[in-house]
Amino acid sequence: MNVDHLGIAVPDLAAGLASWGPLLTGIPPPVEEVPSQRVRVAFLEFGGTHLELLEPTSPDSAVGRFLSSRGPGLHHIAFSVPSVNDALAAAAARGQRLIDQSARVGARGRKVGFVHPSGFQGVLVEFVEAP
Numbered sequence: 001m002n003v004d005h006l007g008i009a010v011p012d013l014a015a016g017l018a019s020w021g022p023l024l025t026g027i028p029p030p031v032e033e034v035p036s037q038r039v040r041v042a043f044l045e046f047g048g049t050h051l052e053l054l055e056p057t058s059p060d061s062a063v064g065r066f067l068s069s070r071g072p073g074l075h076h077i078a079f080s081v082p083s084v085n086d087a088l089a090a091a092a093a094r095g096q097r098l099i100d101q102s103a104r105v106g107a108r109g110r111k112v113g114f115v116h117p118s119g120f121q122g123v124l125v126e127f128v129e130a131p
Contacts, residue, residue, distance in 0.1 A: 001087075004128045005043065005050035007076040009063050013040050013055035016072075020044055020051060034107050039063050041107045052078070052107065076114070078126035084113040087127040091115045103129065 010016035013031060021028065021044070029042045038061035044051045054075055056064035066075055081087040084103035092098055096119030106112030111129035119125070 002080045003049075004078040004080040004126075005052045006074065007052045007054055007078060007124075007126070008073065009066050009070075009075040010053050010055055010072050011067055013042060013053055016053040016055065017042060017044075020053065032107055033057065036104065037061065037063070037106065043108070074123075076124035076126050078112075078128045080130050081127045082130060084111045084127045084129045088113045088115070091119065091125075094119075096120075 008016070008020075017028070023046055024044055029044055031040055031042050033040050035057075038056060038058040040055045040057055042053050044053065054063045056067060058064055059068065063075065079087075088098055088100060088102065097116035099114035099116050100112075103111040103113050106126075106128070110131060113127045115125040115127070117124045
């Protein structure tokens, strides 16, 4: 299992891109809307490592609530796995609380699933199925 990306919640994607963009090792990233999660995202690559900037499209979305309670900052760590459903099942078998019972489609059209932060010392964990 490898780290796929780090998710950073931002109140304004343009401002987030202005802050993080100077560190980019390539062209500016496309912005993608993920209606199911009510966010707009941009993936930035830094020498093989990715940061996902997440801007809520609704204040009552998960990222909107996160920003309201904690402010901008690290939202989640995503791990690349061969099967999201298998990773979620293994987490459940360890007694960890799941947000998703099975994989769903996330950003970049990839299958994703989340484990509640209580299972990882307050850090939200996302499993991302390798393409």
